[in-house]
Amino acid sequence: MISKILLKSPAKINLCLQVLSRRPDGYHNIKTIFERINLYDELEIRNIKHDKIKVSCDNPAIPGGENNIVFITAKLLKDDFNIRSGVSIHIKKRIPHAAGLGGGSSNAASVLLGLNRLWDIRLGKRELIKYAKRIGADVSFFIENSPFALGTQRGDKISSLGIKRTFWHVLAVPELHVSTPLIYKSFAKYLRLTKPPFNTKIILRALNSGGPDEIRPFIFNDLSLVSARRYKIIAKIIESLKNYGLISGMSGSGPSVFGLSETKKHAERAARNLSRFKKLRIFVAKTC
Structure with a gap:
């Protein structure tokens, strides 16, 4: 029986993000x-003898108790499947916290897959x-x-894209601390604006084989209308x-900003x- 698992937990970026409408559950369709x-x-x-869930992190800003998303995940599986043993989860944090x-x-x-x-x-x-x-x-x-x-609905309906690049x-x-609920709430006044069509096929073609001029129009984020205005440093870095x-x-919802390049050397410079x-x-960093 396996007693310990080590996992790498990758970051993501949103190459483009369009906010469509507010949902009855309070979230937004995107x-x-x-x-x-x-x-x-x-x-x-790793498994432990005591019937407990222990979460620790090398970053003191990350809560280790019941409010931690990792704790919530482990408890969900433990309760649903009546797991009698306990588990200890330690996070070595490199991805900036609450940064988009x-x-x-x-x-x-990673905890779902590991447990x-x-x-x-x-x-x-x-x-x-x-x-x-959930x-x-x-x-x-x-x-x-x-x-x-591609992520639709709340961003949780996922369709793999065959981008080989x-x-x-x-x-x-x-x-900066950027509150995602606050950014979405502040975005409400922009929901009435006419939105350009989100044509996945055209975006996919550009990302698969297009040069910078073909890709550039499809790197956008509706939420930057709020975040980049509220926090000027975001706009300055983008520029x-x-x-x-x-x-x-x-x-x-920020505050992370990315610059996309075709070469490592350009990105490092x-x-x-x-x-x-x-x-x-x-x-x-690069695609993985």
Whole structure:
């Protein structure tokens, strides 16, 4: 019987994100294209004798108790399948917290996958995605296990996209706390605006084989209308990356900004160029 599992938990970016309407459940219907990138947290999941769930993290800003999405995920499986043993989960955090990069959602997906093996629950992909939807909107993307995917409804209805391409990115994360519910609430006044058509086939063609000029129109994020106006540093980073020749956008509700490049060298040079900004975490990552 397996007693311990080590997992890498990747980040994501939203290459494009369109907000369509407010839902009766309080969430919003969106269309987005996710890209999985090789910026990872690391999770150690192991069985323990005591009938408890223990969650710890090397980042003190991450709560370790019942409010942690990883704890919630483990308890959901433990209760549903009447698991008598306990589990200890330690998170080695590298993905910036609450930054629009899906770190918590990815950790939850890793716990679903890890405990499915550790506790020999034997859930198939369809069942795992049902659990993912109960936990959070982005969790399903990480269960899908695809480098690129289309997300619709809350962003939790996932369709893999056959993009056979690797992009390089410089990621810039300001030291800001951005409240996703507040950004969506503030976006309400923009919902009445006429939206350009979200043509997945055209976007897919551009991402698969287009050059920068073909890709650029499809890197957008409706929520930046709020976040980049509320937090001027976001707008300044986006503009700086564009001036350096990268295709730039914001991920999620922010504050993370990415610059898309076809080469690692270009991304690394752009990363060095961002060093003039204070209190900025900078990463170079690629599609994975």
